[in-house]
Amino acid sequence: MCPDGMEMSPLKRPSEDADYEDGRRPAPRTPRIRACAECKRHKIKCEPVDNEAKCAKCLRSGAECVPYNLNQRLLDEDAAWKANASAELGQLRSAVQRLLQYNKLPGLNSPPEESPQPTSGRPMTISPTNIMSESGHTTMVVPPSMDMTRDTSVERESGEESGLVTAPMKSLYDLTRIRNLSSSVRWKPNSNSVDEDFIGQCIVPLPEAEDLFKRYMQDIRLYLWAGVLFPYNSLDAVRRHSTLLTAAVLTISALHTPGRDEALQKCYNIFVSLVYSACLARPQNLDDIRALALAAFYLSNLSWKLAGLAVRNAVEMNLHMSYQKLMRGHEDQRDNVRLWYALYVCDHQFSIAYGRPSIIHEDIAIKNVDRFLDSPKTTPGDIRLGAQVTLFKILAEAYITYGSDPEQPLTEPDFQQLRLFNFAIEQWRLAWQARSADSPAIGSYPSKGVVLYYHFARFQLNSLALRALPAPRAATSESLSYDRREAANIAISAATSTLTLIFEEPDLRKAMTAVPIFTHTMVAFSATFLLKMAKTWGGMAQAQAQSPELWATEPIGLGLNFNIAQVLSLSRRSASFLAKVAQNLNEKHITRHIVHGINDLLTRIDVAATTTTSTTPSAAASTSAAFPVPSPSSVSAQVVFDPGKGAHDQAPPDPSNEYNMYDLIGSYGFGFDETFFGQVASTNLDFWQTDPF
Template identity: 70%
Template sequence: MSQKRPSEDVELVSDRRPSAPKPTRTRACVECKKHKIKCEPVAGEEKCAKCLRSGADCIPYNLNQRLHEEDVTWKANATAEIAQLRAAVQRLLRHGHLPDLGSFSEPSPANVISPANAVSEHGIPTAMVVPPMDMTRENSQERDLDDESGLVTAPMRSLYDLTRIRNLRTSTRWNPTASSIDEDFIAQGIISASEAEELFTRWKEKHHQYLWAGMLMAHQTLDAVRRHSSLLTAAVLTVAAVHSPGQNDLLQRCYNAFVSLAYSTSLSRVHSLDDIRALCLAAFYLSNLSWKLSGLAVRNAVEMNLHQAFHKLMRGHSEQRDNVRLWYACYVLEHQFSIAYGRPPLMHEDTAVKNIEAFLDSPLTTSGDVRLCAQVALFKVLTEAYMAYGSDPEQPLSEPDFQQLRVFNFAIEQWRLAWQPRSADSHSIGSYPSKGVVLYYHFARFQLNSLALRALPAPSAASSESLSYDRREAANIAISAATSTLTLIFEEPDLRRALPGVPIFTHTMVAFCATFLLKMAKTWGGVAQAASPEWTTEPLGLGLNFNISQVLSLSRRSANLLARVAENLNEKHLTRHIVAGIRELLKHFDATETPASNGAHALAPANVNGVVGQQQVDFANNYNMYDLIGSYGFGFDETFLGQAASSDFDLWPS
């Protein structure tokens, strides 16, 4: 057998190769995919072997087609589920006597706002989600005669009984509105969780106890506050940020969140007790919102029938005790700022205010209850004085008015004797409760008796009318009380330690007293200097026990003390502006003290730059007693108090 040549082997192998490549498919067709078999292409044919045998169309399988089919199936199922849910919701609405589902409108995404974008860079709302004006009627058209408590009902109740319009019915739900932690402004990242925890801790450690042993904050953790009220959460964090130095950006973010939520709840028909606590808390500490928030808190409290809580408590409903506490807190808040602004109060002396001893006569009474009721009793007296004397800056007190003024002074004396021993010291804030009673006592005496100087004619060197004995007596009490207010703060360490954490009303006490004394020295001292160029202790028939050296010293010490307090506060805290205001007034006086002979505390002249100048006389000629004492109130929104400018918070003044 002959051997083949290598070339012959190559030729035979070459002959066994196919003449044309076998067609391939990148993916199976629909039919083969459906039957889960291998899709075999056929040379020269557009169809695969399976489709050729069966005569079916050979369509390549498309993944998008599968997604489309699955999408159709999902939408069909979702449509069925939505229809089922709508039916269930409609049934629940009918069962709860609520409007049909069709009466609710869904806001478009463009109109939905969150605390992050609720206010513009100037603090003004950029958009608001306005709910529809609901004039729907209750499902039941029959009057519920079983609910009638008598023949005499409120007019709105009668109108509701007649029309059955839902929005005419006052909401009396007292259960707190649940707030989802997953949806609040912290969850949205406006305030980080770590920042919120730090601010909440600061609040608990430095401010919590000063408002009647924490009465306005019953929750112990940040998570608990967030679950109960986003508004209260924002209020606490904002107040804490106001007391955090060097945290302007954090303060602005907290403030924006609070303002956004406050706008949203201002016209809401459903509120919680924690929402009212939030409004009170913010009003005590945010100067530019205090007046608006205090009024809103009172109206919301009345809408929730807190004014009826005392009667229910006296009938044995012990769960109403917290509601009575909140009603008292609203009373104190609203009367503080009514006095501060010189405006009439909204809340009157109701049964709860008249019977605070009945509220305290309980084994459940706390130290915070005593401190709160002490404030209620004090502002009850001051409100009576407001009603008696009004706030007209051009209406001087007549001589018969001073007899009633003595009655008010006696009531203030009795108030101190009754409440100072009952205000027990605290482990966390020391003697602040009892010393705070003394501080408010001096301030109340000052405020009442300063009315003796209201609307007096401008003093002048040529004509200086003598003050009557009664008017001079009251004016001297005012001077003494203002001096005692400032002195007490310097001498009591617990009061000095409390200054950074107390509400702004206490800071304005210092501001008002210092301002009053300085303007007294400037105005009446200028008259004394112009009338007698020589240093003299002669009171010029005025008989006022006034020492300019002491006034200047106390005012400087007040400004320095508040300046040290302001170092631990944010730049937008009211205290910084009070310091600037006092120091501006001090510029009119020389640093050296004026002499006083024989140790007498007589009205001595002011010496500007060591020279008897025309400036004092000009000041007297431009005399304005309203600018001096601010009518009955102390002009909380007047410039001489150094209130923070509205631009500090990018919000218009309240």
């Protein structure tokens, strides 16, 4: 027992107890596992020396003191590694703290937000950093903490609602004063420093940025309503107002310039990163909304997402109220109204393109677009913009009337309303083609563009007559009534006129390298529709040419004015023309893939080696003029009928020829993603393949 009655620890030696009795604690010794190699070899006691790495024997002899046990070496190396790691972690922590302070983000010592826990299973762990991969490039986004701070200002902001009845969220904000609930967002120009943006940091060198900007200003800007979405004349001006708009313009320019793959990839990555950062932020800059809309018109893989984001941000900034303010005499709202009209067209173009409902309805600004254009301050770009607003008002009403269900055919009463829509489009062309004045820079594109949209609108509307019809061989004169045949023939004529107009108008051909992707979609959809008509209905022409007696009860094509040879010729010209257009664009541009898709359809339909079945003069004479007997170069070899079988026993040998009317015309929309892009072989899409949203 110890003097104080406690038991002595078995780990303590008597010598240690003696030291404790006189109040002196032994000096700490250097830890060592067994003897060193030198002492072990001489079989002597290895005596460590305080504050020395060597033992007493090795110090006297000058020998290297190496631990006999390798574990000692591991302990020494571990201690050295920990010391170095601690120093490096301190440096990294200091650097991260500076970065967080520079970006006005919470510091490392800020208390973390409590993350929600699932009701069952393992606890959910939420990392403070989100890691997203964009085509092999890793982007780290540090989210800010949830802001539930109160607004200390009691002053009413200008433009806020007043009175007893307000918006529900406005009442909640008045009650709680939480900043994030405020329904009014003031426009604030960005105080961007040109020394801190991606050009100032030399991610995109200044000479390269100036070259791309010059390309955009000279060759692209004027084709979108004379630059309504881009009100700046110099690169320095746009850099000072919006980094996002700068990135959008340079990305679009690189996409329309051949050989700028590296610049396109850099600008695209910057633009997408900036969109990610701004996605959940409160909008405070109209130029950022312009950037989203501008990119939606030209970046095919992001168009749908960017158009919706731009509209929601604009509504949050009360841009939809700009028209009323302008009518009350606030002339500073005129550009805001222009932006609202551009967003309306953008929203409806891609809503129709994808066959989906639009976001912006026909509000007071849309209904009174003519009143907006009555001002003496109206520009030629305003006229062109107003023309598209009024056209998409008609198409939006048709969408509401007929919907987008591909399995819902039009009824006979529906065709009376369809005639009214056709009449409205005729009136639209008469009203706006004359008002769309030619331009010295882009020639007759404004007026010819009205004609192009006129043909396409008629095609889009009247193609609904073929929706959800039975297969051609099962169709009768009852299923294809006079009204339905009339509308179907208008659709065929309009699709043909769309392609023909582009070939015959020099200013339209010149514009195809700079127009938004919606115009390219017109060409793609028209050619696709006509080629599928040739594949679907063209077999009937060949069947009657081979066995006219089997088709005596029903006229070939059931009265559809369709010429297979003309369709194949137009489609080949379309592919050839767009291939030349693509030579002046970057290889990532959608035009190259449209060419590939049209050629793929032509390969499946137009085969050089065709059947050489002879046709008697009487059989040829009995063939309907609507479907002349195809020449050997225009008859599909994939649709071959056996004359020895009955008309309704004929079957195409290729399962890929099975009839699908939805595949022919899509829904009310173009079937932009489902029908067309599903056929385009993505040979080298790189960063277009993955939608980052």
